[in-house]
Amino acid sequence: MLKRILSKLARKSFKADSTDTVLSSNSSSNRCNNDTPHVHSGGLVSDKSNAVKRTSSAVFPTSVVSGIEPLLAFKDVPNSEKMTLFVSKLNLCCMLFDFREPSKNTSEKDVKRRTLIELVDFVASGPPMKFPEPAIFAMCRMCSINLFRAFPPNYRSSVGGDENEDEEPVFDPAWSHLQVVYDLLLKFIISPSLEAKVAKKYIDHSFILKLLDLFDSEDPRERDCLKTILHRIYGKFMVHRPFIRKAMSNIFYQFVFETERHNGIAELLEILGSVVSGFALPLKEEHKIFMSRALIPLHKPKSLGVYFQQLTYCVTQFIEKEPKLSSMVIRGLLKYWPIKNSQKEVMFLGELEEILEATDMFEFQMVMVPLFWRIGCCINSYHFQVAERALFLWNNDQILNLIGHNRRVILPIVFPALERNAKGHWNQSVLNLTLNVEKMFHEMDDALFQACQTQFREDQARLSSVTEQRKLTWERLENAASRQPMSGNTAVLVTPRATPMPC
Numbered sequence: 001m002l003k004r005i006l007s008k009l010a011r012k013s014f015k016a017d018s019t020d021t022v023l024s025s026n027s028s029s030n031r032c033n034n035d036t037p038h039v040h041s042g043g044l045v046s047d048k049s050n051a052v053k054r055t056s057s058a059v060f061p062t063s064v065v066s067g068i069e070p071l072l073a074f075k076d077v078p079n080s081e082k083m084t085l086f087v088s089k090l091n092l093c094c095m096l097f098d099f100r101e102p103s104k105n106t107s108e109k110d111v112k113r114r115t116l117i118e119l120v121d122f123v124a125s126g127p128p129m130k131f132p133e134p135a136i137f138a139m140c141r142m143c144s145i146n147l148f149r150a151f152p153p154n155y156r157s158s159v160g161g162d163e164n165e166d167e168e169p170v171f172d173p174a175w176s177h178l179q180v181v182y183d184l185l186l187k188f189i190i191s192p193s194l195e196a197k198v199a200k201k202y203i204d205h206s207f208i209l210k211l212l213d214l215f216d217s218e219d220p221r222e223r224d225c226l227k228t229i230l231h232r233i234y235g236k237f238m239v240h241r242p243f244i245r246k247a248m249s250n251i252f253y254q255f256v257f258e259t260e261r262h263n264g265i266a267e268l269l270e271i272l273g274s275v276v277s278g279f280a281l282p283l284k285e286e287h288k289i290f291m292s293r294a295l296i297p298l299h300k301p302k303s304l305g306v307y308f309q310q311l312t313y314c315v316t317q318f319i320e321k322e323p324k325l326s327s328m329v330i331r332g333l334l335k336y337w338p339i340k341n342s343q344k345e346v347m348f349l350g351e352l353e354e355i356l357e358a359t360d361m362f363e364f365q366m367v368m369v370p371l372f373w374r375i376g377c378c379i380n381s382y383h384f385q386v387a388e389r390a391l392f393l394w395n396n397d398q399i400l401n402l403i404g405h406n407r408r409v410i411l412p413i414v415f416p417a418l419e420r421n422a423k424g425h426w427n428q429s430v431l432n433l434t435l436n437v438e439k440m441f442h443e444m445d446d447a448l449f450q451a452c453q454t455q456f457r458e459d460q461a462r463l464s465s466v467t468e469q470r471k472l473t474w475e476r477l478e479n480a481a482s483r484q485p486m487s488g489n490t491a492v493l494v495t496p497r498a499t500p501m502p503c
Helices: 002-033 047-059 079-092 106-125 133-147 175-190 205-216 220-236 238-259 265-277 285-299 304-321 323-335 342-357 361-379 384-395 397-405 407-424 428-444 446-483
Strands: none
Touching: 079 106, 079 133, 106 175, 133 175, 133 205, 175 220, 205 220, 205 238, 220 238, 220 265, 238 265, 238 285, 265 285, 265 304, 285 304, 285 323, 304 323, 304 342, 323 342, 323 361, 342 361, 342 384, 342 397, 361 384, 361 397, 361 407, 384 397, 384 428, 397 407, 407 428, 407 446, 428 446
């Protein structure tokens, strides 16, 4: 009997011991998962703070606040333990809340916001030592949890187009919280205490790709923060520069050839503009390929107006670096020239003027024939802004100099368009500009101008004769057809409309 009682007591004791072992192992695993070593801070972290610890543990799980007490101020711990406190506070900020309901978890949100602000001040003030790997890992983890997210389908929309340009931007309800996280990440990246050769293990390709995905946010404030952060990453982490350029080109490819929907094209081009301005000379072949395959096709989408200014700056930066690229750019513009969109046509003409200002004579002569054929079509446009913008090219001294040296090729191409405008364009401003351009050519080379005028009159007389013969031929056919009785499936002649072929 006594042996049975002793054996039962032994079993109960074993169960109790095993339970304590499991609880102990769970708590230790929680500390390992958070990569936060348990550090005692002498008299600063004593039993008197147990009440504070209980409060923070009620707001945040024990696994988050394990290690040094995260609600302590940095000034209350010695320099040797500030990095441990930094990691502990970052782990505390990994908790997520729903900001669509402002009345929910208000005290927890306030604690997290104050902690984030304290982290920003600590990083901006300059830590007493270099950031160790656990601190870099904790920062990247906290940013990943708080920032990296997938946008729902109804959150994405076209970058603009004619129907969306006047719509108000969509603002994220959690921006007051996201802004502090972005500010902390920016201060962390530009901090002298962050060594790039150590941080590149954590701010890696995966981190950069997820950062680039956030450029599709509809909140312009978030895109502006991302623009600054990515630019700083590009400047600090030289090893990641080729990958960032390739990832940006992939976004451009998908936008142009697949979706034509992205909210951050303008911001990405703004980053690219400053990147191009820093390219060394002579330009690498990969940079030229990037311009021909990624930048020039960006002229194709309907939403060009949203990012046109940034795109023009990037293109002109390339041409200033290497003027030989101007002929390739002009051919690309002619390839994607808009036929039915007058607003885009005005943009193209404006960009064309900037490109021609940086074009030398040899490159100009390579493209002047197709270029001025297209300009002649613009001069005859019924949209007065297109015709006006095309005629304004003659007000640029650099372009006028190029035209003057090649007038024997250019004047015969554009003279018919000028004459048709002078004889009866509906807009008085376009008419006056046309007469001024004709006067310039007349002063450049009177003999050539007279020869072109004579040739134009002969061509018009020949065209009138051909038109009259065609009209008589159709009248004879119609008369012959009218004498035939209509029965069954008899073909009926229809007079074609006398409309000119579009340019």
